Amino acid sequence: MAGLSRPLPAEDRLVLLPKNPGLFFVFWQFSSGRAESFRNSVFSAEVELSLAATDGGPSSSPVKARWDEGRVYLPVPQQGRSYLASLYVTRNGARERLLESNQAAAPSAGGSPDDRAYASLEFHKRVNK
C-alpha cells in the first residue's frame, strides 16, 4: 500500500508540512533531468536535508537520506517557530543547495489528549478492532 501505483511525472519539488510539535514531514521530487544526474553520479547518492528558522532562530543539524527515498521526518528544532527546509547535494566535492521548500509553522505542544475526543477516529478505531 505504501506508495503510489501510478506515479505522476515529477518536477523539482521540496515540500515541508507540519505533523506535530515534534516533527515535520518533508518530501522531495526531482525532474527527470535531475534524477538522471543522480543516476549518473553527477550528484552524490545521498542528499542532506536541514531546517532553518525563518526568523534566524535555531536551525537543525543536517539529516542524510538517499536521493530517491523521497521523504523523511525531521525533528522540529524549536516549537512554535516557522521553518524552511533545504536539500543539499554534493557535486565535485562541493556542497550545493539544490532545493528550498515552502515556509511552515511548527505547532506548540500543549493540551491533554485525555481531554480531547475525536468522534470519527474513535468510532472508526472500534470498527477495525
Add this chain to the structure above:
Amino acid sequence: MSSRGSLMFLLHAHLPYVNHPQESSFLEENWFFEAVVETYVPIIVSLERLAADGIRPGIAVSISPTLGAMLENEALEDKLANYIESRLELIEKELARAKDEPALLRNVKLYQRLYTQAADVMHKYSGDLITPLKALQHAGQIEIITTAATHAVLPLMTRPEAVRAQLSVAVEDYIDRFNRKPSGFWLPECAYEPRLNSYLKLSGFNYIFTESHSVELAGAPNGVYSPYRTSNGVGLFARDAASSREVWSAKFGYPGDPAYREFYRDLGYDGDYEYVRPYLGSDGIRRPLGLKYHRITGGPDLAAREYYDPEAAMARVEAHASDFLARRMKQTDDFYAAKGSRPLIVSCYDAELFGHWWFEGPAFLETVIRKIRAERLPLQFVTPSEYLNSCQEPAELTPVVSSWGENGYFDPWVNETNDFIYPAVYAATDKMIETANRFRNQDLPSLSQRALNQAARETLLAQSSDWAFLLYIGSHAEYAKGRLEDHAANAVKLLSEVIEKRIDEQALAALEQKNCLFPRLDFRIFASVSRF
C-alpha cells in the same frame, strides 16, 4: 428564566464525494445512503418537530460542499430510493421471520419506521434534502455554514492559490445552494494556522471554529468560554472539550451505554447467507445492511449481545440529556463564580455521530433542546451569528496551530500510512496553478475551457482530507488510494491535453458526468492572482 450561559451546537455534516454513475450499485455510495437514512433525515425530522412545537433549535450546521453536491445529485437520489426500497423489502421478510419472537419483532418494526420515515421525507422533498435545511435556515431555526470545497486540511496546503481555491469555491457553492453568503466557516478537521486568517477574511467569513488548545495555548483570558477575534477581525469560537467528550468519547461518552444499540452486530453478518445474499453487494461479501437488533449489553463478546429494547434506550436518552445539561449548568455556574460573566459553551460534533454511529443521537439532541424549554433551565441555545451580533466586541487573539485530530495536530493526515499521497496531491496542484496562470487571460475555445474547469475539479478532489484519513484508519484504503490517484492523474492528464491541444472529448465528458460537482467552477480560481 434568564440564562446563566449560552450553548452553541455545531453539527458538521460531511462525506467525501462518492458518485459512480456508471455502476448500478457501488459499495462506497452506501456511506451516503446510510447517512441519509440514519442521520440526515432523523435530524431534519427532529428539527422540524421542534420548530412545529414552537421550540427554536438554534443550532449551527456545517454542510460540506461535497455532501451538498451529493444531496442534490439526481442519480444518487435514484440510487438512494432503490436502497430504501430494497431495505423495506428485506424488512417485510424480517417481519414474517420475527413474528413469533416479540423482542426481535419490536426491533424489526423500529427499522420499518426508520426506513419508511426516510422514504416519506425523500418523497415530501422530491429527493432533495437541501430544501428542508434551507427552509429551516430561512425561518431562523438554524444557521448553516460551509467548509472547504473538498474538505482539504488547509494547513497542509502550502500553496496560497490552493487555499484560496478551497475557500472561494466553497463560498460560490454555498451561494448557489442557499441563496445567501455564508457567515461562518468550519475549518476542515478544525485545522488552523495563523496563515489562514487573511484568506478567511478575504473570502468574507465572519467567524470560524477552532480546537480548544488553539486558544488556551494562546493565553485566551476566558479560555474556551468566550469568542475572540483575529487581528483582522474574523470571529473565533473554540470547542469546549468537556461537552464534546461526554457525547463522543468511546471511553467516557454516553454512546457506550449498555442500553444503546450495538453498531457492530448487523443482519448482514448474522443472517443466513442465502437469505441476505440478495441485499449484499455484487461481490457477495457479507457487510452491514443497517438492520442491527442488539444492544451494547456489556463486555467485549459481540455474540453475547442481547436484543435492543427501544423503550429502555429512550429512558437512557432522557437520563443522559439531563446529565448533559446538569454538567453544562455546573460549567456555567463555575465560570460565573470565577469570572463574573456568563460563559458560552461551544460543542462541535460530526453530524454523522448522531444516528449513524450513535443510533439514539438524534433523540438525545432533540431531548436536550426540549428540556431547556420544558424544565425552564437557565441556558439558551444560540447560533454563532446571533452570539456575535449580541456580545461585546470579542478580545483579539492569535490562536496557535492545531486541529481536533488525534493528539491535536496533523498526525492522522501525515504519517507513515498515508504520507506517500502528497507528491501526487502537489503534482496536480502545482500543475493546475501553473496552467491557470498560463491561460488565465486567454480567450479559450469551449472545449479547452471545459477541460481546464474539470482539471480544477479533479485537483480539488485530490486535496480532500478523506483519502489520507481512510488510509490512516485502514478502512476502504484501496478505494481511498485509487480515488486520490485517479483525481491527481485526471487533473495532470487534462492539463497536459489542453497544453498539447489534443483533448479527448469523450473522456472529458465521462469525467464531467462522474465528478460533476461545482458546476460554475472556473479554473482561473487557481491562478496566482485571482479574483481576490
